[in-house]
Amino acid sequence: MMTNVAWLLLIPAAMAMGWLFGRRGGEIKGGAKISRLSNTYFRGLNYLLNEQQDKALEIFLQIAEVDKETVETQFALGHLFRRRGEVDRAIRLHQNLVARTGLSEEQKTRASLELGEDYMRAGLLDRAETLFNDLVNMGVHAPKALQQLISIYQSERDWPQAIAHALKYEQISGQAMGESIAHYYCELAEKFIHENNPGSARDQIALAYSSDSQCVRAGMLEGKLDLLENNDAAAIRAFERVARHDVDYLPEVLPDLMACYERRNELMRARGFLQEVIENYAGVTPLLALTELIERQDGEAVAQDFLAKQLLQRPSVRGEAVLLGKVVAQPVSDPAEMLKTLKQITDQLLVRSANYRCNNCGFGARAHHWQCPSCKHWGSVKPLLNLLGS
Numbered sequence: 001m002m003t004n005v006a007w008l009l010l011i012p013a014a015m016a017m018g019w020l021f022g023r024r025g026g027e028i029k030g031g032a033k034i035s036r037l038s039n040t041y042f043r044g045l046n047y048l049l050n051e052q053q054d055k056a057l058e059i060f061l062q063i064a065e066v067d068k069e070t071v072e073t074q075f076a077l078g079h080l081f082r083r084r085g086e087v088d089r090a091i092r093l094h095q096n097l098v099a100r101t102g103l104s105e106e107q108k109t110r111a112s113l114e115l116g117e118d119y120m121r122a123g124l125l126d127r128a129e130t131l132f133n134d135l136v137n138m139g140v141h142a143p144k145a146l147q148q149l150i151s152i153y154q155s156e157r158d159w160p161q162a163i164a165h166a167l168k169y170e171q172i173s174g175q176a177m178g179e180s181i182a183h184y185y186c187e188l189a190e191k192f193i194h195e196n197n198p199g200s201a202r203d204q205i206a207l208a209y210s211s212d213s214q215c216v217r218a219g220m221l222e223g224k225l226d227l228l229e230n231n232d233a234a235a236i237r238a239f240e241r242v243a244r245h246d247v248d249y250l251p252e253v254l255p256d257l258m259a260c261y262e263r264r265n266e267l268m269r270a271r272g273f274l275q276e277v278i279e280n281y282a283g284v285t286p287l288l289a290l291t292e293l294i295e296r297q298d299g300e301a302v303a304q305d306f307l308a309k310q311l312l313q314r315p316s317v318r319g320e321a322v323l324l325g326k327v328v329a330q331p332v333s334d335p336a337e338m339l340k341t342l343k344q345i346t347d348q349l350l351v352r353s354a355n356y357r358c359n360n361c362g363f364g365a366r367a368h369h370w371q372c373p374s375c376k377h378w379g380s381v382k383p384l385l386n387l388l389g390s
């Protein structure tokens with residue numbers, strides 16, 4: 001996929017080149033040269049499109065031989081070398097371009113960018129870093145160079161530098177980097193937690209929040225620190241905030257959160273919080289936690305009734321299994337009514353579940369399709385051995 005896109009990016013340059021050759025040849029020597037060069041060029045383009053890199057390389061080397069001045073050919077060649085993993089050749093080629101006289105400023109800095117990418121590919125991160133920093137300081141191609149620097153600092157886990165350059169990138173490009181920067185601060189906070197330095201960890205967490213006020217990871221780290229310091233009240237606040245910022249992370253924090261409520265004997269607060277989150281969370285985990293609380297405080301009959309009513313609105317196999325367990329363990333006041341409810345829940349589960357799945361792409365469907373609606377593969381959508389037990 002990636003290589004396809006990369007080849008396509010080469011086409012405009014190749015097109016311009018073909019046009020250039022065609023035209024220049026025409027001015028100098030007439031028709032014969034035009035057709036020879038454009039034939040060569042189109043053969044090269046064809047090889048590129050068919051991903052026959054060896055043959056494309058041969059053609060481009062020929063073109064470069066005919067016209068040594070054509071910088072675009074050199075760029076295309078450099079690109080090809082790097083794609084093929086011949087990083088040394090790409091480095092030599094781009095170094096020559098950078099050192100060459102008579103290039104425009106734009107071409108020179110473009111060659112530097114390419115050279116920086118070669119260095120990154122070769123694992124020469126120090127050299128790449130120096131080169132990209134020079135480009136940033138010169139103010140040319142700064143956004144592109146900053147992006148490369150950020151990825152270098154990320155792979156070196158040099159978070160302070162990653163933060164500094166992301167801020168600069170945000171300033172120059174206008175593109176918001178707050179979410180990434182908050183993660184860099186969280187990486188630093190984790191490092192400090194690991195080094196038993198909670199004070200510095202908390203400073204980084206505060207900075208993460210100032211970069212991204214909705215940062216879920218900062219909330220989770222804060223709760224973890226609070227737990228380490230046996231501050232359950234603060235941990236409850238931190239974990240509740242995580243769920244409010246992004247309820248999808250609820251299952252990650254719920255076990256710790258419930259343990260905190262328990263230790264502080266704040267079961268009413270727990271009930272209120274769970275009641276609030278089950279309104280906007282589709283999963284069954286908080287529902288089951290709430291059912292347990294209700295059972296402890298109001299008795300088994302109330303809990304059974306509550307769970308049955310909730311499962312009618314949001315049927316789930318796991319929830320139904322819990323309900324059946326309760327029914328088996330505890331005599332039901334109205335068995336006929338409970339059976340009716342269980343049947344309704346089961347019917348809904350059957351209606352909602354996918355009965356067919358594509359073996360090629362995993363697409364789930366309720367009806368059968370000979371051709372997969374998602375990946376268009378023929379004959380790969382088959383009946384599932386799921387709840388229906390086909």
Ligand SMILES: [Zn+2]
Nearest residue numbers: 358361372375
């Ligand atoms: Zn499919």
